[in-house]
Amino acid sequence: MANVCYLCGITFVIHCTMRDKIQNFGRALSAMVMPNIGAFIAWGLITALFIPTGWFPNEHLAKLVSPMLTYMLPLLIGYTAGHNVSGVRGGVIGAIATAGVIVGTDVPMFIGAMIMGPLAAWIIKKFDKAVEGKIRAGFEMLVNNFSLGIIGMLLAIAGFLTIGGAISWITELFESGIVYLKDHNMLPLVSIFIEPAKVMFLNNAINHGILTPLGTAQVAEFGESIIFFLESNPGPGFGLLMAYWIFGKGAAKSSAPGAVLIQFVGGIHEIYYPYVLSRPILILPMILGASSSIFFLTVVGAGLVGPISPGSIISVILMAPKGKTLLLVGAVLIAATVTFITSALIIRRTSKEDDTLPENRFKPKYKRDAAADVAKARHIVFACDAGMGSSALGATRFRKRIEALALDLKVTNSSVNSIPEDADIVVCQQGLASRAKGNAPKVRIVAIKNFLEDPALDSLYDELSKRSDKAAEAEDDVVTGGAHTSVLQLSSIKVGQKAADKWEAIAETGNLLVKGGYVSMEYVDAMMERERITTTYLGMGIAIPHGTESAKKNVIRTGISVVQYPEGVEFDGEKAYLVIGIAGVGDEHLELLARVSEALEDEDVLEKLKTTTDAEEIYKVLNA
Numbered sequence: 001m002a003n004v005c006y007l008c009g010i011t012f013v014i015h016c017t018m019r020d021k022i023q024n025f026g027r028a029l030s031a032m033v034m035p036n037i038g039a040f041i042a043w044g045l046i047t048a049l050f051i052p053t054g055w056f057p058n059e060h061l062a063k064l065v066s067p068m069l070t071y072m073l074p075l076l077i078g079y080t081a082g083h084n085v086s087g088v089r090g091g092v093i094g095a096i097a098t099a100g101v102i103v104g105t106d107v108p109m110f111i112g113a114m115i116m117g118p119l120a121a122w123i124i125k126k127f128d129k130a131v132e133g134k135i136r137a138g139f140e141m142l143v144n145n146f147s148l149g150i151i152g153m154l155l156a157i158a159g160f161l162t163i164g165g166a167i168s169w170i171t172e173l174f175e176s177g178i179v180y181l182k183d184h185n186m187l188p189l190v191s192i193f194i195e196p197a198k199v200m201f202l203n204n205a206i207n208h209g210i211l212t213p214l215g216t217a218q219v220a221e222f223g224e225s226i227i228f229f230l231e232s233n234p235g236p237g238f239g240l241l242m243a244y245w246i247f248g249k250g251a252a253k254s255s256a257p258g259a260v261l262i263q264f265v266g267g268i269h270e271i272y273y274p275y276v277l278s279r280p281i282l283i284l285p286m287i288l289g290a291s292s293s294i295f296f297l298t299v300v301g302a303g304l305v306g307p308i309s310p311g312s313i314i315s316v317i318l319m320a321p322k323g324k325t326l327l328l329v330g331a332v333l334i335a336a337t338v339t340f341i342t343s344a345l346i347i348r349r350t351s352k353e354d355d356t357l358p359e360n361r362f363k364p365k366y367k368r369d370a371a372a373d374v375a376k377a378r379h380i381v382f383a384c385d386a387g388m389g390s391s392a393l394g395a396t397r398f399r400k401r402i403e404a405l406a407l408d409l410k411v412t413n414s415s416v417n418s419i420p421e422d423a424d425i426v427v428c429q430q431g432l433a434s435r436a437k438g439n440a441p442k443v444r445i446v447a448i449k450n451f452l453e454d455p456a457l458d459s460l461y462d463e464l465s466k467r468s469d470k471a472a473e474a475e476d477d478v479v480t481g482g483a484h485t486s487v488l489q490l491s492s493i494k495v496g497q498k499a500a501d502k503w504e505a506i507a508e509t510g511n512l513l514v515k516g517g518y519v520s521m522e523y524v525d526a527m528m529e530r531e532r533i534t535t536t537y538l539g540m541g542i543a544i545p546h547g548t549e550s551a552k553k554n555v556i557r558t559g560i561s562v563v564q565y566p567e568g569v570e571f572d573g574e575k576a577y578l579v580i581g582i583a584g585v586g587d588e589h590l591e592l593l594a595r596v597s598e599a600l601e602d603e604d605v606l607e608k609l610k611t612t613t614d615a616e617e618i619y620k621v622l623n624a
Helices: 006-050 063-102 110-131 139-183 187-222 227-232 235-247 250-264 269-278 279-302 313-318 325-350 371-376 390-401 430-439 453-477 500-516 523-533 547-555 586-599 605-609 615-623
Strands: 378-383 410-415 424-427 444-448 535-539 559-571 574-583
Touching: 006 110, 006 187, 063 110, 063 139, 063 187, 063 390, 063 605, 110 139, 187 227, 187 279, 227 279, 227 313, 235 250, 235 269, 235 325, 235 453, 235 559, 250 269, 250 535, 269 279, 269 378, 269 547, 279 325, 279 586, 279 615, 371 453, 378 390, 378 430, 390 410, 390 453, 424 430, 424 453, 430 444, 500 523, 500 559, 523 547, 535 574, 559 605, 559 615, 574 605, 605 615
Parallel strands: 378 410, 378 424, 424 444
Antiparallel strands: 559 574
């Protein structure tokens, strides 16, 4: 029996649990700010262009700066935070509550918005749940509107009288800490915490959840802020990837050139995280590079006028204040140079010919490689922490890669916390695999190390290629008359049946679709769900039960089944004699409906099909 270190196992579980909790909390913070980054950039550009020290000073247009900072940005954060908790209703009350803390203090209320927004939405959500089913019919709108108005009023007053002052004090404390570090030339020390946190995929939480609000407040007072540069500096990642490109070996070296362009110009920092994780000691060059550039900026007294998102060299140039562009670019190059030199020393001593990016040392127990997942998949989702950077890159590259396979397959990207419900396969980096599984427990997770060159992506592509080959074979069979791939098979027709109600009839047609190899069993449940929405009875004694839109992922291939009920089955006051189950890939169900309608246009033929005892007669009419 193998020896097992239970203490190490427990430590690992605790580590992963804590990491996931920290990531989730950080994700919640960044989710309040990130959707509004465009607004922050708009404000930053207006500030950079039109304030007295801007590129094009304009006293009239500069009047936009203060109201946008004081009211627009916090209200947007409050609304977004509330919306994340309880939809539009939560967003509205989040904005109301945020207005209270805005008016109750003289400092920009970003932190106040990040507290009041979700708190107000949580309270209204609890209220709605408490009164659910207890409101008299006809009074729903009245109760909904006045409950939101009254609770929102109370929260706005509470924020105005108490919370605003407290948050103002906290904000000033944070700012004082940053100023203290800056005045005492200690600001570079923050890199000791920021750089390791970034490779744990906490980059968005740090940048958008903490630093962006603090930096924006500083800009209002000083016209620029070094805080925007602390996490988004593209220099260290650029230096590391250049060192791998020149001195690395194997897969890491060959993938580095593409990663350089994506990281430095595209601003997607996640691309270099696996390179650091492959050799954890490389976190030291990252810290040294980042702290060197911060030290340089504190000495020359330079900062940015707005957040740089994505963290690209282009964003740095656009957000540099007038007259300081070269200083900011210089800071990036200093970080890149220091990181490159120190990384090169490590990489040259440790690289091997088979140098690879980090493997998943703790492979999740839920890993599945069943070919059936790919055979039935209709939607592949590339997920990253924010759903905007590395996942978009991965989805775009993979979508282009599979174009030639001509599959009925959608490839999109999303946040790991907002994986679409219709996802069949989720591709994400290994550090996010547990979060992806927690948010989408029923889908297959493909954990990768690198979006550029990864064996797991190659394996997924190979599986899809086999599926493409099978689809081509199936198409050939249809053309040559292969009965097993026909849209309608004789074995999928039953005559002379009886059913107690429409639900039994729908189940019968659905089971025939399953037996015919057209759908999975989940599709039958979706047919029932569709019927609950509205009846599928067409008229003239025909019903066409089919699945919901989201059930298309359960359709294997296009097909129909037919069950004849000579005595009829009641469908909401009407009697159906022919119940035709339909399953279509993509929009092929519309073509099926047209074909069925055309085949049954002759009323005499239709009446005959309702009573015939020969299934082959129905088969010939519908196939004709």
